[in-house]
Amino acid sequence: MNKENGDLMMRTVALAGNPNVGKSTIFNALTGLKQHTGNWSGKTVSYAKGLCQYEGHTYNVVDIPGAYSLLAHSKEEEVARDYLCFGGADGVVVVCDGTCLERNLNLLLQILELTDKVVVCVNLLDEAAKKGIKINLPLLEEKLGVPVVGTVAHHKEELGSILKRLEEIFAAGEKREAVYINYPDYIEEEIGRLTNILPQEIGDKAYKRWLALRLLEGDQGFKETLLAQNSKAEEIEKEAEESRKRLQERGIAKETLADEIVTAILRKAQRIAEEVIYYENEDCHQKDRRIDRILTGKISGYICMALFLVAIFWLTIVGANYPSELLGIFFDRGEIFLADLFVQLRLPEALSALLLEGVWRTVGWVVAVMLPPMAIFFPLFTLLEDVGYLPRIAYNLDKPFKCCKACGKQALTMCMGLGCNAVGVMGCRIIDSPRERLMAILTNSLMPCNGRLSALIMLFSLLALAKGGGELGGIGIALGMSALLVMSLFATLLINKLLSQTILKGVPSSFVLELPSYRKPQIAQVLVRSVFERTLLVLKRAVVVAAPVGALLWVLANISAGEMSLLSYLAAKLDGIGSLMGLDGVILLAFILGLPANEIVVPIIIMGYLAEKGLVETSSLSQLQELFWANGWNEVTVICLLVFMLFHWPCATTIWTIRKESGSLKWSLLAILLPTFLGMSLCIVINLAAKVFGF
Amino acid sequence: MEYTLKDLPAGSWSYVKRLDINGKMRRRLLDLGLVKGNRVSCMGASPLGGLRAYQICGAVVAIRDEDAALVLIDRPRGWGDE
Structure with missing residues (x-):
């Protein structure tokens, strides 16, 4: 296959x-790169790359989405x-789940048809052992004809052996006999014919065989990609068309052909699984x-x-x-210290005020009040994800979604939205049907993201205080x-329903929801990371966004x-x-600047009020309440x-992601208008109702 | 009579006979292991209904009833049966 890098040593x-x-855990361990790992399909939504060194060789590791x-x-x-197929990787590490190896063998065998530069990594061996599943790795290696490494994701030593076995493959271009899948004779005949006409430079024998199979199937998406990659593609396609016709004349429909190919691979996987897997208890998934x-x-x-x-x-x-309180004190003291320092440095009064009242306080607020809940909620939610609970939420909630x-x-993409709406919007790629995917993209920002959750918690605390219950x-x-x-x-369901009855009409499409087995979360690792x-x-956003906005606010x-x-x-x-809407101009301005x-x-709301009314102490909630009520x-x-x-326009990053994912300005605009309209009308109704009923 | 996956009660299993579905979903189901002769067991239903979980090839996947009705199976069997 072709090389992407000029550097020959870089693989x-x-x-x-x-x-x-x-997979992502192994990727992180190999590259040391920070990347969030997920326990549901579709977390790695585009590929992450990282460098990794082993015994003088540098590897460019590419983590591709799960399939x-x-x-x-x-x-x-x-x-x-x-x-x-076309990325030009020198080798592939195929990570398999030791707790359901048979299922994983399907993809593995398909990849082995494509290339034999493969190292198999059977992961989660500890979880498999707990279920009483034993895998004979040497026998698996013999059956597959490529190196097999057993790993427990968080053990670093075993990761070294993945690289060692990879090096074995690259060294001296060693030729192994990788496993071979036999198809019925009539398919093999056409494969033979097609491989003969494929040009020499297209790849080795195995790759040609694989290509011939895909051509026989006439996969539409694949054909387009191939056409873009190869100049002789049209000629090849003509031959493939003839082969397909010949098969049809023998009474083999397109559907039958696909069935035969898939079945042959599955049978092979089953045979291998029967030989290498031992179950200690009859029902290993009982727990x-x-x-x-x-x-x-x-x-x-x-x-x-x-x-x-x-x-x-x-x-x-x-x-x-507690951390909020500590950080609050830190920023208060810091302000006093900096004020002294600025006086000593003879900074112009206006500049000093801009830095302290504008920049320092806004940043202080973001870090002291918004950060702690974000830094606690996120890992807790990640833990739920890590044990494999989130797909169960989707399982429990399917019916209402189907009704819409x-x-x-x-439901899974909404859960991702709780962490970050931009991630949630990207995560919508796990939805197969374009119509349903668009609906999920348009409604994702109705789910409050991490940053909004923090603000909501603060507002609730304020409400509790105002209700006179003191600390509720x-x-x-x-x-x-x-x-x-x-x-x-x-709200999401309602808008789904509305969309599916107006501009996104259609019937609910088929889908398959994977329910992975529960596993022990790596608590320490998840928390720390x-x-x-x-x-x-x-912190980064506080510096990049909050600081300049704080300065701008002070200037305004x-x-x-x-x-x-x-x-x-x-x-x-x-x-x-x-x-x-029951709000005021400063609040709306804050939403726009935010x-x-x-x-x-x-x-920004607090800064807006402070900037107008002069200095007020704001280190406690009750002082804040005074400021707001004033x-x-x-x-x-x-x-x-x-x-x-809860319901207003998505943040800039999310809007940008929606634009990219939906590929259209029209849909992005709708994604902005939908929640905004919903939020505004709800606010107006609440405000009017409150006025009528005399609150 | 002909049974489909939809007729498979939770806690029972059977063998797949054929798929009455074409296009992308057929491919997806085949890929999951729903090919002729494979064992499939029903693990339970979504509490609100409409979606049920099946174990195929050692992994659990949930499929909506509309799709399950297009997978033809042999007669349902209990855990102890062969």
Whole structure:
């Protein structure tokens, strides 16, 4: 295959495998690159690359999306297939799940038809052992004809042997006899004919054979990619057409041919599995089934979902209190220290104020108040994902999605949206049907992302305080947050329904939802990595986004346009629509300025008020409440703000991702308008109702 | 009478006979291991219905009832049966 790099010593190695086999964990261990690993299909949505050194050789490791088959079904499987077929990798590491090897052998055998430069890595051996599944690795190696390495994803030593076996393959161009799949004679005849006419330079014998098979099948998507890659493609296609005709004359329809090919591979996989896998107990998945009986039970399933949700929010709220307080003190003291320093440095007063009141405070707010809940919620949710629970949520919730003519997998993309809407939108690639995928993309931002969750928690705490209950306690807020998420779910379903009855008409399409077996989460690793990851992300955004916006805000507040400051002027312009929605101009302005990142909206509101009213202490919630109430807020304002925080335009990154994923400006615009319209109308209704009923 | 996957009660199993479905979904189901002669067992149903989980080739996948109705199987058997 062709080389991508000029450097001959640099080898490109693709990491392939079914979804949920720990591929990304192995990728991380090999490259040390930070990349989030997921336990559901479609987490690695485009490929990640990283460098890795072993005994003087440098490898360019490419992590491609998980796939069950090279016969692409979904968009992400297409990405995987195209990379393996045309990406020009020197070798492939195929990662398999030791707990269901037979299933994984299907993809492995398909890849082995394509190339024999393969190292097989049977992962999750520890989980397999727990289930009483034993795999004879030397025998598997003998059967497959390529190196086989057994691994437990978090053991580094074994990863070394993957590289060692890879090196074996590359060294001296050793020719191995990889496993060979025999097809019925009439197929073999046509394969023989086609391989003879394929040009020499196209690849080795195995690759030609593989190509001939695909040509016989007449796979449409594949044909297009091939046409783009090869100049002789049309000639070849003509021959393939004749071969297909010959088969048809013998009474073999296209469907039969595909069946025969798939069946031949599956049979081979079964034969190998029977020989190399030993089951110690008859029913090795018994434990999974017991857990499933509870987590997907008729009533218990929903109780568990609710419990998990409330528990996660509760832990987030309680856990964030202390670090928030500490960070608050740090930023307060820091301000005093910096103020002294600036005086000593004889900085101009305006510059000093810009830096302290504008930049430092906004950043301080984002870090002290928004960061701790984000850094706690995210890893907790990641843990749920790590044990394999999220596909069960989709399983439990399929019916309502089906009623809205949507795909059950949309629930998975919504879960991803809780972490980040941009990731959720990308994750929609796991949905096969273009119509259902578009629906999932358009509605993803109705799910509050990590940054908005933080703001929602803060607003709820404020509401609890205003209600006079003092500290309502974590449980009350957690319940409120859970209720908000249920509201998001209903809004998503409602808009799905609306879309499927108007501009995205269609019938629900077929889909297959994989339910991976439960596994012990790598708690320490998940906690450390995702807390670290979130913290870094928020800190980076605080510097890149919050700091300049803080500065801009200060400038707006201190430049006068006629009688009042520019800030007041802009806010006054927005006041009309703001007050109709139960909010005010400053809040709306904050939402507009907060377009780059949702976690800066509330800090901007505070800065906006402070900049106008002069200095106020804001280190505690009750002082904040005073500030807000002094600016004309009441409970209805907070409720409207909660609703608008939940439903408004997506952040800039998400909009950009939607544009890329939907490929059209029209859909991106709709994705902005839908939640905005929903949020605005809800706010207006709430505000008017409150006025009518005299709150 | 002819049975389909939809008629397979939770906790029972059978052998696949053929697929009455064409196009992409046929490929997908074949790829999962739903080929003639393979064993398939039903693991349970989604609490609200409409979707059921099946074990095929050692892995569990959920398929909507509409699709399951297009997979023809042999008579359902209980756990102990052969």
